[in-house]
Amino acid sequence: MPLDSQFWHALRIDDAFAQRLATVYRALRKRSGTQDAVAAASSVGLKSIERIEQGKARALSVWQIEQLAQAIGTTADELIESARPSRTPISVTGAASDTRPHVRFLGNQELAILNAPLLPGARTSFRFLWPDLVISAPVQFHRNPLLQKLDALVDPPSGYTKFAILGTPGSGKTTALRLLTLQLTHRFVDNGAAPFPIYIHARDIDTLTSEISLSSMRLKLALEEDTSIAWMVDGLDEVGPHTRTSVIERALSPQNHRELFFITCRSDVFAELEYIHNADAYFDEIAEMRDWDFDQHVLKYASDYFSKMQRSDLLEHFQSYCDSIASLRLFVINPFHLTLVIYLIHAEKRLTNEMFLDRFSLYDQFYKHWIYRERTRGTSGRGSDSVVALHIEVARLLYTRRSFDDHSAELDELVSQHSEIIADTAFSHLFQWHYDLADGVQRLDSFRHETLLEYILAAGVLRALTTGANLLPSLSLQYNNDVNSFIRSGLLHCSTAKRKAIERRLSALLQVESLPGTFPGDHERITEQAIYYLGRLDLPQCPDILISLALHSENSITRRAASLGAILYGDLSVERVFIEELLSSSAADILNRSVQLAYFGDVSDPMFNFVDDGAVPWTKVRETILTRLSSHTSRDIHLRLWDLVTLRSFLTSRPTDVLSREELQVVANATLPAQDLDVGRGLRIQNIISQIQDIVGSRI
Incomplete structure (x- = not known):
């Protein structure tokens, strides 16, 4: 991602910068003419200029800044520098006035990190945490178990250059990488001896680390040839197999002995990488994020957070909820879940036991309140249903992109078709965006947290199952266990009447021999998904279609899926036939193992192709x-x-x-x-x- 786009994306949520920009721009504009004259000279709308001078600018593109700066006789860089704060929280204090490109790069990168919101649309950003609210998260080191803090990776033993930060969803991997980036930045600016940190998402690694790009970047940043670069690569689990391979091969290449690589990845995905690349053997240290301790970490963070917000009353609410809702304590030891809970408490949402039955309950409460809040604030101009529908459509495309390493032209086309919705906060603030300098458009990167993508995919499936919408788009994707765990929970929250209605829809679908508008191979995948959900409806008795398919289907994957569905309902006759087949047939036995490996993610191959x-x-x-x-x-x-x-x-x-x-x-x-x-x-x-x-x- 280009540096300028990182910086200007961050400004979309920085109120303080908007006010400074208003003061600076208004003074410079008055020397050049009226607002009307500047609007005519810059081709930027008069209303946009008025919003800038009122301190209300929230989504400025690089092109707009360049045009507006030129119209008042300055440059975009000079305008940015003039509006920046006079100091930054760490030792890149001189970045705004320092003419050295690499120092300015670090200053911009730091601002992008510090201005990243803790939650979509949140008034507080990472700057709010740094440094006094930062929790020294519990970590387990694989190589040196005597180490206890991630800070140890800032000054690693001599010769250590490859590091992996692992953890479950929401355990704080990205936060840890951001903190390490800030600490390395501090050390580099202080003495120049530390490696030069570049924070990047795994999806952008190929673009920035090719030989041409790397050479060009060193030249542009005026870095000495012997300066080590520390690549801070986030989200390895959020890209497809090809990109993961590219990142790992880049990190482990013997030619990169002077470069440092820090990657973040879900633990289960990294386990798959161990098999493919023997990655575990090549990383010098692996740090695994652990759940927070309730007394030592959760209560301290909540206390510091609400104190800094000057809302001690909310801290009392938090403690009261933790005492009265037993399951709440099991959620808040996960840092991202704790963030969602704090959001709901800050929104003065009354917490109940029903909100913490499972992850789906918590995410569902957050998402519904998020949509409601934006509608109430008047910052969302579209109806809730259309916003939710578009979130689901984008989630499917992003999930497809992750599976197949495809940038997805469909995603760009979808966003361009709904360009007016980018300004709609209910839609846009759930995503991370960047401004593409080459194409001159805002490009959608990802959801602000990967678990939000998984929840919204699940919500899309449940919406299709319960509203009579077209089922095929939802069932044509092969979901992993992370998504299906949300769906299973959501199904159990449906009323008995709704679950019976879902049974009728799925049973009817399974009796259709040819599905209109589907591609070759889709039918088998849709059939397997429909059977899977039928088996998890928890109805009073097993649906007849499951028993029929388990005993009579000629398709081995269909027969297996239907058998497991019937077994979940306690059908012993189907179980006897299925178990006997597994014990007597090597083909059925291999298929059973193969599907399990693909479904739970021990391999990345589709379950319909992989053979163990x-x-x-x-x-x-x-x-x-x-x-x-x-x-x-x-x-x-x-x-x-x-x-x-x-x-x-x-x-x-x-x-x-x-x-x-x-x-x-x-x-x-x-x-x-x-x-x-x-x-x-x-x-x-x-x-x-x-x-x-x-x-x-x-x-x-």
């Missing part, structure tokens, strides 16, 4: 199975026999794999509870447990 050869790590599948085996919910009990058979299959197909003592104990305790009266099923479960114990025992 016994060599792929099964980290996420293994974790999921063992988690269910340790649970005794009705759903997990129904899946018990299949989970154990699948676990046995993975161990059998991987002759060197074993289970830890703790995992073996989970398996040993996976017998049916006393109230399960099906003796035959209980004996089969005990038999599979004994086989697993024998397999592992023979390898230890």
